[in-house]
Amino acid sequence: MSTAALSTLASARGTGGFTGALSDLFWRRPRFLLFLLLLPPLLWLGIIYLGSLFALLLQSFFSIDEFSGLIDRTFTLRTYAQLFQPANYDIILRTVVMAMLVTLASVAVAFPIAYYAARYAKGAAKAFFYVAVTLPLWSSYLVKIYAWKLILAKEGILTWGLGKLGLLPLLDAWLSLPMVGGNSLSLSATGTFIVFVYVWLPFMILPIQAAIERVPPSLMEASADLGADAGQAFRTVLLPLALPGVIAGSIFTFSLTLGDYIIPQIIGTSRLFIGQAVYAQQGTAGNVPLAAAFTVVPVVIMGIYLWAARRMGAFDAL
Amino acid sequence: MHSDGQKAPLALKLAAGAGILFLHLPILLIFVYAFTTEEKSYQWPPPGFTTRWLGVAWDRPDVWSALGLSLKVASIATLIALVLGTLAAAAVSRSRFFGREAVSLLVILPIALPGIVTGIALRSAFNLAEIPFSFWTIVLGHATFCVVVVYNNAVARMRRTSGSLIEASYDLGADGFQTFRYVILPNIGTALLAGGMLAFALSFDEVIVTTFTAGQQQTLPIWMLEELVRPRQRPVTNVVAMVVVLVTLLPILAAYWLTRDGDTVAGSGK
Structure with a gap:
């Protein structure tokens, strides 16, 4: 039966009228339907989103006139050169080091949870673990930060608990250290680090769990049959197969830490992170070109990271 | 031996359990603080409990x-x-x-x-x-x-x-x-x-x-x-x-x- 005959049949039996004619048209020309389906999302994302990104990128090649404070709209790389001034370079370095530490700590905390949930939890326990991880993932970001402000405050529950255990001298010694210390935990880099780990942890657990769940149990049995003990099987069979999940999770923890400006603003020292620098430059300083150049940094770092992750097969675990 | 029959090592259980607690205790703490009588600081333990703030927030x-x-x-x-x-x-x-x-x-x-x-x-x-x-x-x-x-x-x-x-x-x-x-x-x-x-x-x-x-x-x-x-x-x-x-x-x-x-x-x- 030819397409024309089919469509006559369809219009004969369908609703007919305008909608019938339209659905015949979609049937005869699937590309036209595809075009209509794609048009609204592409218009929205293409114009509003990509357009904005290009506008931002464009601005990073402008510069600011230091005397008048006006934006000079001629092409220059001067703004990018400013990123390498010691003050700005420090901000970038501090943010990247924090992102790395947060990622490493997240893996350490997330792995046991993901491993247990994937290999040992069955039935109701598995559902419990899934909900227990997704609930904090989706619950309010600010409320989570607020909770930690309560915990880390000088008069808060953590100091109280450490006091009960007689560990206060240890806390004081830690806070008196340079770099990581401060007046109280909520005013120290240690506090910032803890909150970052807490807030991004579910993003690390879920991909690791997905990767471990994909390892067939027979593979572990085979390695046991071939004489590997539990530790060897874990190190040589499971860990390499779970690695893509770890990398997938690290994409989130790394990227989210690089771009965050709320957490270090509320819990931490006065030393800036990239996100705060962007916010300050575009806001009070009015230096939009430098703010734009700063945002390009996490984008470039993430671009390199994603490229490397793709080569290691991490996207299959997302 | 089938993996279903295996029990999780104790250390793994403890680490997973501690991780889950780490994820949830901070959020639960919010519920306690909503009823504290303390106004000026984040004092723990709360000096007393009251439902007064629910009404204040409502207004x-x-x-x-x-x-x-x-x-x-x-x-x-x-x-x-x-x-x-x-x-x-x-x-x-x-x-x-x-x-x-x-x-x-x-x-x-x-x-x-x-x-x-x-x-x-x-x-x-x-x-x-x-x-x-x-x-x-x-x-x-x-x-x-x-x-x-x-x-x-x-x-x-x-x-x-x-x-x-x-x-x-x-x-x-x-x-x-x-x-x-x-x-x-x-x-x-x-x-x-x-x-x-x-x-x-x-x-x-x-x-x-x-x-x-x-x-x-x-x-x-x-x-x-x-x-x-x-x-x-x-x-x-x-x-x-x-x-x-x-x-x-x-x-x-x-x-x-x-x-x-x-x-x-x-x-x-x-």
Whole structure:
């Protein structure tokens, strides 16, 4: 039966009228339907989103006139050169080091949870673990930060608990250290680090769990049959197969830490992170070109990271 | 020996349990603080308990107007995201075409890039185009990153829906619209509902992009942020934080319930 005959049949039996004619048209020309389906999302994302990104990128090649404070709209790389001034370079370095530490700590905390949930939890326990991880993932970001402000405050529950255990001298010694210390935990880099780990942890657990769940149990049995003990099987069979999940999770923890400006603003020292620098430059300083150049940094770092992750097969675990 | 028979090592159990506690105890703490009698500090243990702050928070017009704005923004952003996300999902899952990968990348990008990039990009675009900040600029930003959660849920469900169902519907004489109404929609309905709820939760909670796209308006997260940076009345903040936890809990649990067999909901990330 030819397409024309089919469509006559369809219009004969369908609703007919305008909608019938339209659905015949979609049937005869699937590309036209595809075009209509794609048009609204592409218009929205293409114009509003990509357009904005290009506008931002464009601005990073402008510069600011230091005397008048006006934006000079001629092409220059001067703004990018400013990123390498010691003050700005420090901000970038501090943010990247924090992102790395947060990622490493997240893996350490997330792995046991993901491993247990994937290999040992069955039935109701598995559902419990899934909900227990997704609930904090989706619950309010600010409320989570607020909770930690309560915990880390000088008069808060953590100091109280450490006091009960007689560990206060240890806390004081830690806070008196340079770099990581401060007046109280909520005013120290240690506090910032803890909150970052807490807030991004579910993003690390879920991909690791997905990767471990994909390892067939027979593979572990085979390695046991071939004489590997539990530790060897874990190190040589499971860990390499779970690695893509770890990398997938690290994409989130790394990227989210690089771009965050709320957490270090509320819990931490006065030393800036990239996100705060962007916010300050575009806001009070009015230096939009430098703010734009700063945002390009996490984008470039993430671009390199994603490229490397793709080569290691991490996207299959997302 | 079969792996089902194995017991988890004690150390692993302890580490996993401690991790789960680490995830949940901080949120539970909010509930205790909402009832403390202490006003000026975050003192632990609370000197006493009272339900007075519930009433104080209830009588605050600024909290109500922030809540109202957040609900309005989240509703409209979710509606836009539902339409755009479903369309994109239908296009990507039903056919192969040039640039298909690029479309899914474009949908995911607003959430894959740090929020601050999306925020400042939108802000500088509004500035360049001389669009004043308003209710609609907030919605515009929110809808952009909400599309991805609807899209992810819809794509996952459409992949599981057999194409032969649609062919059968055509064979039985239904036209395209009837097929959509009676065959496709019932199949993807719960996935759309779940995606919509998550989009709503995402928008309701969003703060980073909002700080860049809002003018004078205060959404609830912006209100919270102000209180976090410059605390004015801590007990009211405690109560609002508790209410936010309860309000976001319901759509998350409902979304989990609706999609629990098979496809994952939240692994897609924020």
